[in-house]
Amino acid sequence: MKNTDWYKDAVIYQIYPRSFCDSNNDGFGDIKGIISKLDYLKELGVNCVWLSPIYDSPQQDNGYDISDYYKIYHRFGTMDDFDLMLSEMHKRGIRLIMDLVVNHTSDQHHWFKKAIADPKSKYHDYYIFKEGRKNGKKPPNNWTGFFGGTTWEKVSGSSEYYLHLFTKGQPDLNWENPEVRKEVKDIMTFWFEKGVDGFRCDVITLISKKQDFKSRFPTLALCGKDAFVNGPRLHEFLQELNREVISKYDVMTVGETVFSSLKEAKKLVDPKRKELTMIFNFDHTDTDNHMGVKYLKKKFKVKNLRKVVRKWQYGLRGCGWNSLFIENHDQRRSVGRFGTNENYRKEGAKMLATLYFFLQGTPFIYEGQEIGMTNAHFKSIDEIMDIESHNMDNIAKSNRLLGMLMKDTILEVSRDNARTPMQWDDSEYAGFSKAKPWLRITPNYKTINVKESLADADSIFHYYQKLIKFRIGNEIIKNGTYHEILTNYKKLFAYQRIYKGKELVVFCSFYQEDKRIKGMKKYMTGKLILSNYEGNTSDILKPYECRVYYR
Numbered sequence: 001m002k003n004t005d006w007y008k009d010a011v012i013y014q015i016y017p018r019s020f021c022d023s024n025n026d027g028f029g030d031i032k033g034i035i036s037k038l039d040y041l042k043e044l045g046v047n048c049v050w051l052s053p054i055y056d057s058p059q060q061d062n063g064y065d066i067s068d069y070y071k072i073y074h075r076f077g078t079m080d081d082f083d084l085m086l087s088e089m090h091k092r093g094i095r096l097i098m099d100l101v102v103n104h105t106s107d108q109h110h111w112f113k114k115a116i117a118d119p120k121s122k123y124h125d126y127y128i129f130k131e132g133r134k135n136g137k138k139p140p141n142n143w144t145g146f147f148g149g150t151t152w153e154k155v156s157g158s159s160e161y162y163l164h165l166f167t168k169g170q171p172d173l174n175w176e177n178p179e180v181r182k183e184v185k186d187i188m189t190f191w192f193e194k195g196v197d198g199f200r201c202d203v204i205t206l207i208s209k210k211q212d213f214k215s216r217f218p219t220l221a222l223c224g225k226d227a228f229v230n231g232p233r234l235h236e237f238l239q240e241l242n243r244e245v246i247s248k249y250d251v252m253t254v255g256e257t258v259f260s261s262l263k264e265a266k267k268l269v270d271p272k273r274k275e276l277t278m279i280f281n282f283d284h285t286d287t288d289n290h291m292g293v294k295y296l297k298k299k300f301k302v303k304n305l306r307k308v309v310r311k312w313q314y315g316l317r318g319c320g321w322n323s324l325f326i327e328n329h330d331q332r333r334s335v336g337r338f339g340t341n342e343n344y345r346k347e348g349a350k351m352l353a354t355l356y357f358f359l360q361g362t363p364f365i366y367e368g369q370e371i372g373m374t375n376a377h378f379k380s381i382d383e384i385m386d387i388e389s390h391n392m393d394n395i396a397k398s399n400r401l402l403g404m405l406m407k408d409t410i411l412e413v414s415r416d417n418a419r420t421p422m423q424w425d426d427s428e429y430a431g432f433s434k435a436k437p438w439l440r441i442t443p444n445y446k447t448i449n450v451k452e453s454l455a456d457a458d459s460i461f462h463y464y465q466k467l468i469k470f471r472i473g474n475e476i477i478k479n480g481t482y483h484e485i486l487t488n489y490k491k492l493f494a495y496q497r498i499y500k501g502k503e504l505v506v507f508c509s510f511y512q513e514d515k516r517i518k519g520m521k522k523y524m525t526g527k528l529i530l531s532n533y534e535g536n537t538s539d540i541l542k543p544y545e546c547r548v549y550y551r
C-alpha cells in the first residue's frame with residue numbers, strides 16, 4: 001500500500017486517556033470511556049485521534065514509561081477493548097494514531113530487568129551502560145536530563161551506570177544495536193497490522209547519541225545536549241524504519257522534536273528523504289520563556305510569535321508539511337497564555353484557534369481545548385502528581401540559585417495544568433467519574449464543561465466545530481501561500497492565504513481594548529466568513545477579536 005496525503009485534511013484530537021473519561025468509576029480514564037465519547041468527537045468534527053500511551057506501564061511518567069508494548073495497561077482496559085475502540089473509530093471515519101515511545105522503556109520492561117539481572121545477557125546491550133568515573137563513585141559524565149539532575153543511575157552492586165534522559169525509571173535504549181531497531185520495527189508492525197493509522201513518535205530526535213560519552217562544558221540545563229539531541233545516526237535510523245515498515249502502510253508519523261532547527265526539520269520531513277510525515281516544533285511555545293526552559297518565563301510578544309510562524313510557514317513551504325498546535329499534555333493551557341487573558345476566555349480561545357487553524361499544516365486539538373478549559377490554578381505542590389514538577393521542586397529546594405529562578409513558576413507551568421480531568425458536566429467530579437479522580441478537577445468545572453458548551457450556540461466548542469468544517473478539504477488553507485499584513489501593529493497578527501487568485505484574510509487582535517486598524521478596510525472586501533464578535537464589521541477590532549474574510 002502506498003502512503004497517501006490523507007493527513008493534509010486531518011484534524012487531530014489528542015486524548016490523554018487517564019484524564020478523558022472513566023467508565024468504571026475508579027477515578028482513572030479508560031478505553032471504554034473513550035468509546036462512550038466517540039459520538040462527541042464526531043459531533044466536533046475531528047477525523048483523527050492521537051492517543052497518548054495506553055500500553056502496560058508502571059505509570060511513573062503516566063505511561064511514557066512502557067513495560068510491555070504489546071499489552072494494554074490494566075486500568076485502561078484490555079486488548080479487546082482496544083480492538084473495539086479502533087473499529088468504532090473507523091466506523092465513524094475517525095483514524096487513530098498511537099504514541100510510539102521508543103527512545104526509552106520503563107525499568108520494569110523485561111529487557112531491562114534481564115539486562116540488570118545478568119550483564120552478560122543480550123539485553124544488556126539493549127540499553128546504554130557505562131562504567132562510572134572514580135571506580136564507579138561518580139557518574140560516567142556530567143550530562144543532565146530533561147527532568148533535571150544527572151542522566152545516570154548507578155546499578156546497585158556494580159561500578160556501572162545506565163543512561164536515562166528522563167526519570168531513572170526510563171532507561172534509554174541503545175539504538176546502535178540492530179536488535180533494538182528490529183524490536184521497534186516489530187512493535188510498529190504489530191500495531192499497523194491491527195489497523196492503526198500512524199504514530200506520534202515521542203522525543204524521536206533523541207534516539208541517536210554521540211558515542212564518545214564524554215563530559216561537556218557545564219550548562220544550566222541539559223548539559224550534554226549536543227551529544228544526545230539530533231545525534232549522528234538519527235536520519236539513518238528513521239529512514240530504516242520508514243523503508244522497512246512505515247512505507248508499507250497508508251499511515252502518517254509526527255515526530256516530537258525537541259530543539260529542532262529548521263534545517264534539521266527539513267531533513268526530517270522532506271517527503272523525498274522518507275523519514276517522518278511531520279514534526280512538532282516548539283518555537284511558538286517557547287515564545288514566553290528563555291532558552292527553551294519553561295521555568296524561565298519571559299514576557300510574550302506578538303512579534304515573536306509572528307516571527308516563528310513566519311519561519312515555519314515559509315521554511316517548510318514546498319519541502320515539507322507543518323503540524324499546528326497550541327496545547328498538549330506537556331504544555332499549560334492556552335487560555336490566559338500567548339498574550340490572552342482569562343477574563344476574555346471565550347474571545348481569546350476563539351482568536352487563538354483561528355490564528356493557528358488557517359495556517360498551512362495539520363491542526364491538533366488537545367482534549368478540553370475545544371471548550372476553553374483553563375489552567376488548574378494549583379496552590380501547592382502537594383496537589384500535583386507529575387514527576388517532572390516534583391523533581392523540579394526538589395531541585396529548587398536544594399539549590400538556592402535555581403530556587404530563586406524558578407520561584408512561583410513550578411505550579412504555574414506544571415504539566416498537570418493540562419492533565420486535570422476532562423470537564424463533561426457540572427456534577428461532582430465533572431462527569432469524568434463518580435469516584436475521586438487521580439488528579440483534582442479544576443474548580444471552574446461548574447461553569448466550564450461540555451454540557452454547557454453544547455447548549456450554548458456561541459460556545460468555543462461550536463466555534464471549533466465551524467473551524468473544522470471549514471478547513472477540511474479547503475484548498476486555500478491546504479495549498480495557499482502565506483503573507484503577513486499590517487505588521488506595524490504591535491498586538492495584531494494578520495495574514496493572507498492565497499491560492500489560485502482566491503484568498504483568505506485572517507485578523508487576530510491581541511489588544512485588550514478596542515483598536516482601530518488603519519489599512520484594514522482594503523482587506524475587508526469579500527465575505528466575512530468567521531468572527532468571534534457577531535455583527536462587528538468596522539475597522540475597529542474589539543478585545544481579542546478575530547475575523548476571517550474570503551475574497
Ligand code: NOJ
Binds near residue numbers: 065101202203329330
Ligand atoms: C515527551 C512526552 O510528551 C512527555 O510527556 C514525556 O514525559 C517525555 N516525552 C518522556 O517520554
